[in-house]
Amino acid sequence: MAMLEVKDLKVHYGMIEAIKGIDFEVNKGEVVALIGANGAGKTTILHTVSGLLQPSSGTVTFEGKDITKMPGHKIVSLGMAHVPEGRRVFAQLSVYENLLMGAYTRKDKQEIQETLDMVYTRFPRLEERKTQLAGTLSGGEQQMLAMGRALMSHPSIILMDEPSMGLSPIFVNEIFKIIEDVSSMGTTVLLVEQNAKKALDIANRAYVLETGKIVLSGDADKLKNDDAVKKAYLGE
Amino acid sequence: MSFISYLVNGISLGSVYAIIALGYTMVYGIAKMLNFAHGDVIMIGGYVAFLTVSGMGLPPVLGVLISMVVCTVLGVTIEKIAYKPLRMASPLAVLITAIGVSYLLQNIALLLFGASPKAFTSMVSVPAIVLADGQLTISGETIVTIVACIVIMIGLNLFIKKSKAGRAMLAVSEDKGAAQLMGINVNGTIALTFAIGSALAAIAGVLLCSAYPTLTPYTGSMPGIKAFVAAVFGGIGSIPGAFLGGILLGVIENLSKAYISSQMADAIVFGVLIVVLLVRPTGILGKNIREKV
Ligand SMILES: Nc1ncnc2c1ncn2[C@@H]1O[C@H](COP(=O)(O)OP(=O)(O)O)[C@@H](O)[C@H]1O
Ligand SMILES: [Mg+2]
Numbered sequence: 022m023a024m025l026e027v028k029d030l031k032v033h034y035g036m037i038e039a040i041k042g043i044d045f046e047v048n049k050g051e052v053v054a055l056i057g058a059n060g061a062g063k064t065t066i067l068h069t070v071s072g073l074l075q076p077s078s079g080t081v082t083f084e085g086k087d088i089t090k091m092p093g094h095k096i097v098s099l100g101m102a103h104v105p106e107g108r109r110v111f112a113q114l115s116v117y118e119n120l121l122m123g124a125y126t127r128k129d130k131q132e133i134q135e136t137l138d139m140v141y142t143r144f145p146r147l148e149e150r151k152t153q154l155a156g157t158l159s160g161g162e163q164q165m166l167a168m169g170r171a172l173m174s175h176p177s178i179i180l181m182d183e184p185s186m187g188l189s190p191i192f193v194n195e196i197f198k199i200i201e202d203v204s205s206m207g208t209t210v211l212l213v214e215q216n217a218k219k220a221l222d223i224a225n226r227a228y229v230l231e232t233g234k235i236v237l238s239g240d241a242d243k244l245k246n247d248d249a250v251k252k253a254y255l256g257e
Numbered sequence: 258m259s260f261i262s263y264l265v266n267g268i269s270l271g272s273v274y275a276i277i278a279l280g281y282t283m284v285y286g287i288a289k290m291l292n293f294a295h296g297d298v299i300m301i302g303g304y305v306a307f308l309t310v311s312g313m314g315l316p317p318v319l320g321v322l323i324s325m326v327v328c329t330v331l332g333v334t335i336e337k338i339a340y341k342p343l344r345m346a347s348p349l350a351v352l353i354t355a356i357g358v359s360y361l362l363q364n365i366a367l368l369l370f371g372a373s374p375k376a377f378t379s380m381v382s383v384p385a386i387v388l389a390d391g392q393l394t395i396s397g398e399t400i401v402t403i404v405a406c407i408v409i410m411i412g413l414n415l416f417i418k419k420s421k422a423g424r425a426m427l428a429v430s431e432d433k434g435a436a437q438l439m440g441i442n443v444n445g446t447i448a449l450t451f452a453i454g455s456a457l458a459a460i461a462g463v464l465l466c467s468a469y470p471t472l473t474p475y476t477g478s479m480p481g482i483k484a485f486v487a488a489v490f491g492g493i494g495s496i497p498g499a500f501l502g503g504i505l506l507g508v509i510e511n512l513s514k515a516y517i518s519s520q521m522a523d524a525i526v527f528g529v530l531i532v533v534l535l536v537r538p539t540g541i542l543g544k545n546i547r548e549k550v
Contacts, residue, residue, distance in 0.1 A: 073434055097440030109435040111428055122428050125421070126440035174440065 112156030123173030271507020280454030296481015302462030332455025492543025
C-alpha cells in the first residue's frame with residue numbers, strides 16, 4: 022500500500038470548486054512531483070493533505086490511517102511535515118527558535134539536539150545565523166530555514182510547496198540539491214513546483230494538474246519527453 | 258512631597274491598567290480581535306472576591322484564587338461560545354459580538370447582584386509605609402498593586418520566552434497556519450491566552466476594588482476602556498507596550514486630577530492618546546505593520 026493515498030478529493034472555497042476530484046499516491050522513498058500552472062490547485066491540495074483545509078469529499082490516507090478529518094496539528098506527529106508556499110518562517114523569532122518550533126511535537130531533548138546538529142551540518146548558514154531574527158534572512162536562507170524547520174519534526178514525508186520560487190539561480194540549484202539529499206536520506210518527498218524541468222529531473226513520478234484536475238501522470242522521465250508537457254511546462 | 262504622593266498613586270492606578278491591558282493586548286496579538294468584554298470580566302472577578310471574602314468569610318488569598326479560577330473559566334467559555342465560531346468572520350462581526358458579551362455580563366451581574374453598590378472591603382493586609390516624617394504615606398494597596406504588576410510582567414515575559422506553550426503563543430500570533438504545521442494546537446493556544454488574560458483580570462478586579470471600594474455591575478467598564486486605551490497607547494499586541502501604556506496612563510490621569518482638574522482628567526487622557534496616535538499610529542512600542550506580499 023502507498024504511504025500517502027488521496028482518493029476522489031474535492032475541495033471548495035465557498036461555492037468555487039478548486040479541486041475537482043483527484044486521485045494520487047506517493048510510495049515510501051519516492052520523490053513525487055506535482056506540476057501545473059499558477060492557480061491549478063497545487064497549494065490547495067497540499068493544504069488539504071496536511072489538514073489546513075477540509076475537503077468537501079474524498080479521503081486522505083497516510084500510512085494506512087484515514088487522516089481526512091484529523092486536525093492539522095495532530096497530523097504532524099504522525100510524521101508529515103509541510104514546507105509551505107512563501108516559506109512562512111516566524112519572522113520575529115530567531116533562526117534557532119524557528120528550528121525549535123519545528124520540533125514542537127517531539128519530547129526527547131537528546132533526540133531534538135541530534136536532529137538540530139544534523140540540520141546545522143546540512144545548512145551551515147543556519148548555524149552561522151542562529152541568533153539572527155528569521156525576518157532578516159535573505160529569501161534563499163529563509164527557504165533553507167523552512168526546510169530545516171520541517172526536518173526538525175523528523176518526518177517520514179515532507180510536502181514542499183514551490184521551494185524554488187523567487188530564488189536566484191544559484192539558490193535554486195542549491196535547494197534542488199538539498200531535496201535530493203533529503204530524499205537520499207530516506208525521507209519521502211511530495212514536491213510542488215513551477216520549475217517543472219528541475220522537478221522532473223529529480224522526481225521518480227509526477228502528476229500534471231490543470232484547473233483542479235489531474236490530466237497526466239507517470240514516470241518523470243516519460244513525462245519529460247511527452248510532447249504536451251514539453252510544450253506547456255518545459256517551454257520547448 | 259504631594260507631587261511624589263500623586264505620582265506613586267498614579268503608578269499604582271497605572272499598574273491596574275497595565276494588568277488589564279495585558280489581557281487586551283495578548284488576546285489581540287493572538288486572536289487579532291478586541292475583546293471588549295474583558296473589562297466586565299474584571300467586575301465579575303470583583304464580585305466573586307467580594308462574595309467569598311466578605312460574604313462567606315474566606316481568607317482573602319483564597320478569595321482571590323477562587324476569583325481567578327472563576328474568571329479563567331468564564332474567559333475560556335466566552336471564547337469558546339461567542340468568539341470561536343466567528344474565527345473566519347469579519348472583524349466587525351467579532352467586535353459587535355464582543356460588545357454584546359460585555360452588555361450580557363453587565364446585565365447578568367445586575368440580575369444576580371442588584372444595582373446597589375457593594376462596599377468592598379480591601380483584600381490587602383499590608384500596612385502603609387510612612388516616609389519623610391509623616392509627609393508621605395504610601396498605602397498597602399498601592400504597594401501591593403505595584404509589586405503585583407511587576408511580578409506579573411516578569412512572570413509573563415519568562416513564560417512567553419522560556420516555556421513551550423509561550424513560544425507556541427508567539428508562533429500563533431505571527432502565523433496561525435504555519436504554527437499549525439509545526440503541530441501547535443491553535444485553538445488550544447487561543448484558549449490559553451484567554452485563560453491567562455482572564456486570570457489577570459480577576460487580580461486586577463480585586464486590586465481595583467481594594468483601592469476604590471465600591472462595586473457595581475459597571476465597575477469594570479471605565480477601567481476596561483482606559484486599559485484598552487493604554488494597550489493602544491503602548492502599541493497593541495506588545496506586552497511591554499501594555500506595561501508602559503498602563504503606567505503612563507495612570508500617571509497622566511492622576512497628575513491631571515491633582516494639578517489641572519478632576520473633571521478634565523479623562524479628557525486629557527484621551528487627548529494624549531489621540532496625539533500619540535497621530536504621531537505614531539502603531540503606539541509607542543507597536544510594531545510597524547508590514548504588508549504581506
Ligand atoms: N483562500 C482562497 N479563497 C478563494 N479561492 C482561493 C483561495 N485560495 C486559492 N483559491 C483559488 O483556488 C484555485 C487554486 O489555487 P492554488 O491552490 O493556490 O493554486 P496553485 O498553488 O496551483 O497556484 C485558484 O483558482 C485560486 O484562485
Ligand atoms: Mg501555490
